[in-house]
Amino acid sequence: MIEMSEVSKIYPNGVSAINGITVKINKGEFVYVVGPSGAGKSTFIKMMYREEKPTTGSITVNGIQLSKLRNTKVPLFRRNLGVVFQDFKLLPTLTVFENVAFAMEVVEEHPKDIKKRVMEVLDLVGLKHKARMVPTELSGGEQQRVSIARSIVNSPQVVIADEPTGNLDPETSWEIMNILEEINNRGTTIVMATHNRDIVNNLKRRVIAIDNGRIVRDEQRGEYGYEY
Amino acid sequence: MSIRTLRRHFRESGKSLARNGWMTFASISAVTVTLLLVGVFFVIMMNLNHIAENIQKDVEIRVHLDPAADDNNKDLIGQKIEQISAVDTVAFSPKEKELTNLIDEMGEDGKTFKLFEQDNPLNDVYVVKTKEPVDVVKTAKQIEKFQYVQNVKYGQGYVEKMFDVVEVARNIGIVLILGLLFTAMFLISNTIKITIIARRREIEIMRLVGATNSFIRWPFFLEGAWLGILGAIIPIAFIAAAYSYIYDFVSPRIQIKFVELLEFNPFIWQVSLILLLLGAVIGVWGSLMSVRKFLKI
Numbered sequence: 001m002i003e004m005s006e007v008s009k010i011y012p013n014g015v016s017a018i019n020g021i022t023v024k025i026n027k028g029e030f031v032y033v034v035g036p037s038g039a040g041k042s043t044f045i046k047m048m049y050r051e052e053k054p055t056t057g058s059i060t061v062n063g064i065q066l067s068k069l070r071n072t073k074v075p076l077f078r079r080n081l082g083v084v085f086q087d088f089k090l091l092p093t094l095t096v097f098e099n100v101a102f103a104m105e106v107v108e109e110h111p112k113d114i115k116k117r118v119m120e121v122l123d124l125v126g127l128k129h130k131a132r133m134v135p136t137e138l139s140g141g142e143q144q145r146v147s148i149a150r151s152i153v154n155s156p157q158v159v160i161a162d163e164p165t166g167n168l169d170p171e172t173s174w175e176i177m178n179i180l181e182e183i184n185n186r187g188t189t190i191v192m193a194t195h196n197r198d199i200v201n202n203l204k205r206r207v208i209a210i211d212n213g214r215i216v217r218d219e220q221r222g223e224y225g226y227e228y
Numbered sequence: 229m230s231i232r233t234l235r236r237h238f239r240e241s242g243k244s245l246a247r248n249g250w251m252t253f254a255s256i257s258a259v260t261v262t263l264l265l266v267g268v269f270f271v272i273m274m275n276l277n278h279i280a281e282n283i284q285k286d287v288e289i290r291v292h293l294d295p296a297a298d299d300n301n302k303d304l305i306g307q308k309i310e311q312i313s314a315v316d317t318v319a320f321s322p323k324e325k326e327l328t329n330l331i332d333e334m335g336e337d338g339k340t341f342k343l344f345e346q347d348n349p350l351n352d353v354y355v356v357k358t359k360e361p362v363d364v365v366k367t368a369k370q371i372e373k374f375q376y377v378q379n380v381k382y383g384q385g386y387v388e389k390m391f392d393v394v395e396v397a398r399n400i401g402i403v404l405i406l407g408l409l410f411t412a413m414f415l416i417s418n419t420i421k422i423t424i425i426a427r428r429r430e431i432e433i434m435r436l437v438g439a440t441n442s443f444i445r446w447p448f449f450l451e452g453a454w455l456g457i458l459g460a461i462i463p464i465a466f467i468a469a470a471y472s473y474i475y476d477f478v479s480p481r482i483q484i485k486f487v488e489l490l491e492f493n494p495f496i497w498q499v500s501l502i503l504l505l506l507g508a509v510i511g512v513w514g515s516l517m518s519v520r521k522f523l524k525i
Contacts, residue, residue: 049436072441079438089433106439108233154437 001027001158001189002048007057009043009213017043018054019213025191027157030184032200033193034224035210041193044210045162048191049081050074062157079107082151082159082188086166088143090135090150096122097131100150107154121149125179141172148179152188159183161192170198177203200224233443241450244423252455255412255419259459259510262412263503266405267467271499273401278490280394284361289368290381291354297376302352305374309356312370314363323350351378362391409510416455416514420448424522431523448519449512456511457504464500471496 002025009018017040025031035041046052047059050066059066062080069077090099097118104114122128125145135143144164151159161180165173177199184190194200200207200223207222208215217225245252291309293302302320309318321329327348331338344350358367364382372380424431434444475492482488 075435075438075440075443077438078436081438083436089429089436091430091433102433103437105236106434106437106443108230108443111232150437 001025001029001062002191003060004047004054005058007047007054007059009040009047009052010055017213018047020057021210021213021215022057023208023215023218025189027189028184028187030181030190030205031192032205032207032222033191033210034195034200034207034226035216036226039210040213041210042162043213045160045191045193048158048160049078049083079154080156080158082148082154082156084144084147084151084159084161084164086163088135088140088147088167090143090146092135095132095134096127096138096146099135099146100153103150103153117153118149121153122146124152124182125149139172140168141175144168144172144176145179148176148183152183156188158189158191161190163193163195165194165196165199173199197224197226229446237446237450240447241454244427244447244451245454247426248419248422251419251422255415255455256459258412258415259456259507260462262408262510263460263463263507264466265408266506267463267499267503269401269405270502271467271471273398274495274499275489276394276397279487280390281361282488283390284364287361287364287382289356289358289364289371291356291371292351292378292381293353294376294378295351297352301376305376306354308374309354309371312367314358314360314367315356316359317357319355321353321355323348323352326350326353409506412456412459413510413514413517416452416511417517419455420452420515420518421522423448423451424518445519445523448515448523452511452513452515453508454511455514456507456509458507459511460504460507464503467499467503468496 002023004021004023007018007021008016010016021044033041033044043052047054047066048061050061050069054067061077064077066077091102094102100118100121101114104117109117119128119131122131125148127142127145127149130138130142135146138146144167148159148161148164151161159180164180165176168176173196180190180192181203204221206220207217207224209217209222209225291305293305297305306318306320309315327341327344327350330350331341334341356367356371358364368380368382371377431444472492475489479489
């Protein structure tokens with residue numbers, strides 16, 4: 001599903017973010033990516049959806065070799081990925097429904113399909129009854145659920161989440177985790193960068209720990225393992 | 229691209245125009261002023277050109293023959309003139325005919341010239357027309373060197389000056405128009421830049437969920453085109469109205485030969501189309517500049 005081989009990333013300003021990572025994530029896995037701030041987690045994640053290109057090494061996602069992927073083909077590649085962020089990235093002027101529908105509109109789906117599918121995923125994240133509200137009328141947890149709904153509305157094979165619970169209180173974080181777990185149970189691969197020790201230690205999944213741009217630990221049903 | 233998508237692009241571009249209110253207004257105003265000047269200038273230029281062409285078309289070379297030339301010499305000169313490649317027509321006008329023409333032109337006073345019928349002091353003349361008005365001077369100088377040609381008349385000095393004036397006016401006009409067009413284009417480009425910045429988040433999300441680059445760019449091109457096209461409306465209306473008024477007012481009052489304005493139809497339609505296209509082109513071009521610079525996709 002996702003394969004990295006000897007991947008390094010040096011930013012143009014000379015910062016070396018990733019120093020030779022080789023890793024394989026299989027279909028249907030749920031993976032935590034942990035590590036201190038500035039360890040290279042974000043770069044690691046960004047390279048998966050080709051927001052960043054590796055300086056050396058090769059990455060294959062969904063069978064597509066990213067180093068050979070032309071810029072014009074990136075949009076088509078991204079349609080098989082869902083991305084969730086810490087800050088939700090919702091459009092404040094659109095309603096919940098429109099925010100989710102947006103992802104389908106821009107890939108030119110048929111309006112009929114859009115309506116049906118959007119209500120389906122809103123139901124999955126438990127926000128069907130708030131479809132007409134705008135993001136500012138929702139709590140942080142609800143906004144993140146909308147963002148998750150948007151990321152899965154095009155039925156991607158992989159969902160990449162960059163600290164999805166970073167802005168949320170513990171209780172709300174668990175709501176989000178329940179939804180991600182549900183999505184994972186339906187067969188979608190999930191890669192989640194997180195700082196949330198409580199979640200990693202209680203909902204045990206594969207843990208990839210990154211420090212100084214290297215994988216320092218990779219274990220099934222791992223622990224968070226940091227003091228911060 | 230499906231009709232539905234196209235409709236969406238149109239809707240989005242319209243929303244941007246409304247959202248950028250004042251900047252939209254400024255851009256459209258800039259285009260309006262520019263195209264108004266361009267249009268007025270263009271109309272004047274085309275009419276000047278038209279008048280100049282009319283005059284030029286009428287410029288003829290009158291080759292006065294030496295009275296000493298016999299019929300053979302005259303035929304020979306006629307043939308030699310015809311052989312010049314720039315020459316279109318050659319007509320021989322004997323001195324008797326020249327005198328009749330003169331008498332007719334002078335009207336009442338001309339009758340006194342009838343006295344000369346017995347001893348005609350005029351020359352036989354070849355009236356030469358060139359294919360292109362520009363060749364008049366060159367051809368006249370060539371003919372002047374022939375044997376038995378006394379002199380050549382074609383409105384010396386006057387013709388050259390007219391060509392110069394038309395050319396200078398045209399060049400000044402082109403420079404002025406280009407400058408104005410660039411100004412309008414940069415203003416449009418700036419408006420689009422503001423749109424792009426205002427929609428940065430939307431664009432970011434579009435990219436994340438897999439919208440193609442052309443899908444993202446389209447609304448901006450349309451917005452640019454709108455600015456240009458909307459800016460062209462007032463100039464077109466103004467020029468059409470003003471020209472129709474001026475044409476009706478001026479045309480019946482012109483007494484001078486050669487001087488006539490271009491007819492309203494189809495001239496103004498052509499001008500309108502040109503202005504509309506110019507507006508759309510600078511709009512799309514301005515938008516293209518911003519999209520390339522600020523939309524790094």
